[in-house]
Amino acid sequence: xxxxxxxxxxxxxxxxxxxxxxxxxxxxxxxxxxxxxxxxxxxxxxxxxxxxxxxxxxxxxxxxxxxxxxxxxxxxxxxxxxxxxxxxxxxxxxxxxxxxxxxxxxxxxxxxxxxxxxxxxxxxxxxxxxxxxxxxxxxxxxxxxxxxxxxxxxxxxxxxxxxxxxxxxxxxxxxxxxxxxxxxxxxxxxxxxxxxxxxxxxxxxxxxxxxxxxxxxxxxxx
Amino acid sequence: xxxxxxxxxxxxxxxxxxxxxxxxxxxxxxxxxxxxxxxxxxxxxxxxxxxxxxxxxxxxxxxxxxxxxxxxxxxxxxxxxxxxxxxxxxxxxxxxxxxxxxxxxxxxxxxxxxxxxxxxxxxxxxxxxxxxxxxxxxxxxxxxxxxxxxxxxxxxxxxxxxxxxxxxxxxxxxxxxxxxxxxxxxxxxxxxxxxxxxxxxxxxxxxxxxxxxxxxxxxxxxxxxxxxxxxxxxxxxxxxxxxxxxxxxxxxxxxxxxxxxxxxxxxxxxxxxxxxxxxxxxxxxxxxxxxxxxxx
Numbered sequence: 394x395x396x397x398x399x400x401x402x403x404x405x406x407x408x409x410x411x412x413x414x415x416x417x418x419x420x421x422x423x424x425x426x427x428x429x430x431x432x433x434x435x436x437x438x439x440x441x442x443x444x445x446x447x448x449x450x451x452x453x454x455x456x457x458x459x460x461x462x463x464x465x466x467x468x469x470x471x472x473x474x475x476x477x478x479x480x481x482x483x484x485x486x487x488x489x490x491x492x493x494x495x496x497x498x499x500x501x502x503x504x505x506x507x508x509x510x511x512x513x514x515x516x517x518x519x520x521x522x523x524x525x526x527x528x529x530x531x532x533x534x535x536x537x538x539x540x541x542x543x544x545x546x547x548x549x550x551x552x553x554x555x556x557x558x559x560x561x562x563x564x565x566x567x568x569x570x571x572x573x574x575x576x577x578x579x580x581x582x583x584x585x586x587x588x589x590x591x592x593x594x595x596x597x598x599x600x601x602x603x604x605x606x607x608x609x610x611x612x613x614x615x
Numbered sequence: 616x617x618x619x620x621x622x623x624x625x626x627x628x629x630x631x632x633x634x635x636x637x638x639x640x641x642x643x644x645x646x647x648x649x650x651x652x653x654x655x656x657x658x659x660x661x662x663x664x665x666x667x668x669x670x671x672x673x674x675x676x677x678x679x680x681x682x683x684x685x686x687x688x689x690x691x692x693x694x695x696x697x698x699x700x701x702x703x704x705x706x707x708x709x710x711x712x713x714x715x716x717x718x719x720x721x722x723x724x725x726x727x728x729x730x731x732x733x734x735x736x737x738x739x740x741x742x743x744x745x746x747x748x749x750x751x752x753x754x755x756x757x758x759x760x761x762x763x764x765x766x767x768x769x770x771x772x773x774x775x776x777x778x779x780x781x782x783x784x785x786x787x788x789x790x791x792x793x794x795x796x797x798x799x800x801x802x803x804x805x806x807x808x809x810x811x812x813x814x815x816x817x818x819x820x821x822x823x824x825x826x827x828x829x830x831x832x833x834x835x836x837x838x839x840x841x842x843x844x845x846x847x848x849x850x851x852x853x854x855x856x857x858x859x860x861x862x863x864x865x866x867x868x869x870x871x872x873x874x875x876x877x878x879x880x881x882x883x884x885x886x887x888x889x890x891x892x893x894x895x896x897x898x899x900x901x902x903x904x905x906x907x908x909x910x911x
Contacts, residue, residue: 428654428680428703453729454653454680455805467705469653471804471862482840484811487737491730491748515701516726517717521758527717529709530680530701531755533729539751 407432414501415439423449423497425490425537430468433501438465453490453533456481491536500537504528513538630796631849635899638820638848639665642786645673645695649736649784649816650684651809652859654705655867658684659790659822661855661899667691668893677732677782678702679808683858683875686710689722690885691893698725698762698782700732707876712885726759731779733811735762738781740814750775787816790856791841792863793832794823798846801827801838804862810841819846824864826851852899857906874910 404412414436418424422445426433437450441459451458452468457480460473474480489496505528506514515532519525639662642648652658663684671693678685678699685702688694690712702710716722727735734746747766756763756777766778789809791800800821802809813819821841826849832839858875860867878884888910896902 428701429705452805454807457805467655469656469805469807471656471860474804474862480805482806482810483808484806484814487729487733487811491733521726523720524718527709527714529703530699531726531728531753532701535728535751535753535755536730536749539749 407435411435411439415443415445418445418448418499420445421447421449422499422542424451424499424501425453425497426450426468426501427453427532427537428467428469429503430501431465434460434468435465436501451479451481451486453486454483456483456486491533494540497540498542500541502532502534502537504534511538628797631798631843631847632796632826633848633850635661635665635822635850635852635855636669638662638822638850639669639671641818641820641848642666642669642671642674644671645675646785647675647677647782649782649787649812650676650678650681651787651789651807651812652684652856653680653805653807654682654703655859655872656805656856656862657790657807657809658682658856658859659788659820659850660684660687660857660859661852661902662788662820662822662850663688664893664896664899664902667693667889677736677784679732679812680729682710683872686712686879687889687893689713689716690879691889694722696723696725698727698732700727700729704872704876707873711876711879715880715882715885725762726755727762728753728755731755731762731777733808734779735782736808736811736815738779739783739816740811743781745778745780747776748779750777782815784812784816785818787812787819788822789813789819789841790822790861792823792861793825793827793838794821794846794849794851795827795829795832795843796849797829798841798843798849799829799832799839800841800843800846801832801835802840802862803838803864806840813841813845818848820848820850821846822850822852822855824851824853824855824861854903855899857903868906870909871906878910 411432414433418436418440424437437448441448449459452473454469455473457473457477459478461476462473464472466472502513504513504515505518505526513534514528515534516528516530517524517526658681667688673695674688674693675696676685676688676694676698678697680701681699682702682704685697685699689697702713704710717724730748734748738744738746750765762779764778766776789812792803793801798821800823854865858868858871875888878888892902892905892910896905
């Protein structure tokens with residue numbers, strides 16, 4: 394979030410994306426950010442500074458909750474620890490990230506490919522056994538997409554994005570402990586020729602209707 | 616306060632301190648190795664470099680999300696199979712050796728996501744045969760049916776689940792900022808998956824920035840995130856995570872990491888990097904001198 398004399402400097406795609414994302418975030422929502430989430434991190438900070446002072450966001454890898462460092466750094470970076478509201482341990486935090494359906498509302502995902510339904514590929518372009526481009530891996534996209542109140546979304550690698558916001562926590566109050574059942578499209582949804590052509594087995598996320606998809610015009614880096 | 620075993624005439628408490636080379640010798644070919652840290656943070660690179668120099672091969676690497684740590688092991692041909700949620704060179708792009716090794720078929724991948732890694736390690740730590748994760752719509756079972764086993768049970772109330780087999784690392788490689796001779800480990804930043812990996816593994820090798828006395832360590836017991844009884848080897852190495860950083864003590868060397876990502880993009884560059892920064896350095900002292908030069 395750099396300050397510029399806006400009238401003369403065109404915003405970058407990343408800046409537009411961060412602003413768009415921040416507008417999807419509701420006050421009191423709880424979100425999880427993973428590696429390469431700088432745009433989403435900026436969006437959360439912007440939302441907290443404007444319409445959502447009670448927004449919560451936590452770093453999946455490092456366990457930092459609501460960093461207040463004023464710096465936009467990788468979400469696992471130690472620079473975000475001083476002044477944050479909590480530093481949790483990932484070995485415990487996985488209960489929230491990987492299993493809980495009632496603790497958090499949104500996540501931010503990126504990937505190599507995404508289709509119009511929100512199916513997300515983070516693993517490989519081409520045949521999985523001999524990929525044209527081998528991506529980073531399966532991440533935790535399926536579970537994050539599945540457990541979010543509405544999950545976020547995706548864009549080419551390095552231009553992740555996201556979001557969501559229905560409020561799983563409100564839902565939790567209605568449904569009770571673990572009461573929400575999410576139905577997923579995921580690999581079972583159909584209709585995306587490009588993803589299908591590129592090999593299938595690497596789509597890791599789900600349920601297109603839950604997604605807000607932002608396709609920042611970044612290049613999938615190879 | 617003097618501990619009883621520090622006094623003359625008392626039996627000495629067993630020290631677990633060793634060199635990177637001694638620690639690397641605890642890893643034998645074909646073993647399952649669990650790697651801690653996270654991308655550019657807390658990666659025990661000195662032990663990794665010692666493993667490469669020792670010619671360790673056929674490793675089944677179960678890695679936390681990593682960067683140059685797992686990538687260098689792959690580049691050096693140490694790894695037969697990799698299981699990890701992801702590897703990335705962060706802002707410098709895809710992991711070069713990993714990408715090339717998968718595309719060429721040289722590296723087998725056990726494709727897993729974060730929940731499967733966590734469940735498999737937790738099951739191992741708990742001495743249970745498998746862990747459970749939700750089935751939320753993913754293609755992973757198609758490419759890794761052994762790891763994602765559809766699981767239904769009368770107690771599960773119709774939930775669609777996967778049973779994930781326990782993964783017990785023969786050896787865990789982790790890095791903490793401070794440790795004492797008895798294996799107590801203190802973290803000055805994030806712990807990532809290190810505690811879970813340590814609990815799951817049979818043998819735990821911990822690289823540390825600083826070996827401190829028990830007296831100094833016990834001044835701040837809240838910083839001790841892994842107790843010594845879980846740890847088998849303490850390997851003090853100054854700046855041993857380089858080019859990664861050690862949270863709370865030193866930052867990643869981004870110039871070096873960027874140069875690695877560029878150089879290792881092709882086979883010749885990868886070889887050159889290994890020759891200059893691993894095989895060309897007899898030990899960590901030599902490595903620390905070599906890094907005055909940025910890889911090119």
